[in-house]
Amino acid sequence: MLADLTANSVADALARRETKPLADVEAAALARPPALDALEALRPASHIKIIAEIKRSSPSRGALAQIADPAALARSYELGGASAISVLTEGRKFGGSLADLEAVRAAVALPVLRKDFIATPYQVFEARAAGADLVLLIVAALDDTTLRELYDLIVALGMTPLIETHSADELERAAALGAQLIGVNARDLSTFELDRDLFGRLADRFPDGAVRVAESAVLSPADVAHYRASGADVVLIGEALVTGDPIANLSAFLAV
Numbered sequence: 270m271l272a273d274l275t276a277n278s279v280a281d282a283l284a285r286r287e288t289k290p291l292a293d294v295e296a297a298a299l300a301r302p303p304a305l306d307a308l309e310a311l312r313p314a315s316h317i318k319i320i321a322e323i324k325r326s327s328p329s330r331g332a333l334a335q336i337a338d339p340a341a342l343a344r345s346y347e348l349g350g351a352s353a354i355s356v357l358t359e360g361r362k363f364g365g366s367l368a369d370l371e372a373v374r375a376a377v378a379l380p381v382l383r384k385d386f387i388a389t390p391y392q393v394f395e396a397r398a399a400g401a402d403l404v405l406l407i408v409a410a411l412d413d414t415t416l417r418e419l420y421d422l423i424v425a426l427g428m429t430p431l432i433e434t435h436s437a438d439e440l441e442r443a444a445a446l447g448a449q450l451i452g453v454n455a456r457d458l459s460t461f462e463l464d465r466d467l468f469g470r471l472a473d474r475f476p477d478g479a480v481r482v483a484e485s486a487v488l489s490p491a492d493v494a495h496y497r498a499s500g501a502d503v504v505l506i507g508e509a510l511v512t513g514d515p516i517a518n519l520s521a522f523l524a525v
């Protein structure tokens with residue numbers, strides 16, 4: 270499933286490239302004001318930090334929320350105390366787009382993450398051209414050569430890579446990159462199974478100094494407290510924020 274999601278995202282990017290050649294997207298990326306310092310925004314603090322996600326639907330849960338105005342939702346997230354915004358830009362299964370990312374970028378002063386199945390430099394340039402400050406790279410979807418190439422390109426463009434893992438081996442590959450922002454996704458992206466204890470089992474394998482992000486499966490303040498007690502600096506939350514009152518939920522999650 271992860272392989273299909275990635276192949277589809279790459280195919281969609283190739284189709285966009287027909288009308289927007291790489292040189293144009295690269296020029297647009299370089300013309301953007303500098304990316305915001307996401308590492309500073311997410312650095313460990315005395316309280317948990319939250320990356321709040323714009324997520325309309327997903328392969329595991331189907332339709333979640335219409336989100337007619339992603340910019341308005343992002344403003345609510347900012348008002349509610351989120352430290353960064355994640356925008357799912359994949360169109361087929363998540364109902365997202367680069368237009369969502371651009372709208373969110375224009376609406377908030379927080380760092381914005383492009384969350385997609387990134388496997389080509391073109392997609393990285395697209396992210397910067399749309400105003401992203403962070404780009405997700407999923408270790409399980411990439412060989413080491415591609416992972417290194419994309420990681421270096423994200424950094425060269427002034428953005429921060431968020432390196433997503435789901436096992437001890439993948440954490441080692443993230444550490445070998447020199448990654449400073451590393452996530453453990455509780456969701457197995459092939460089976461969709463959720464394991465809220467995975468983060469805790471891997472927490473002591475993060476490289477020294479890396480910001481530790483627990484991704485997925487937060488439905489209640491107790492889930493945030495569980496991740497925090499296991500060593501998370503940051504949690505990334507989608508479903509619980511798009512299906513409830515975002516400001517009230519953020520407030521409850523930040524109070525743990």
Ligand SMILES: O=C(O)c1ccccc1NCC(=O)[C@H](O)[C@H](O)COP(=O)(O)O
Pocket residue numbers: 274322324327328329330454456458461484485486487505506507508509
């Ligand atoms: O959410 C899914 O079903 C999914 C399936 C396959 C690949 C990726 C998927 N989601 C991306 C994410 O990692 C989540 O949107 C994100 O971590 C937030 O998760 P949640 O709070 O559980 O909505």
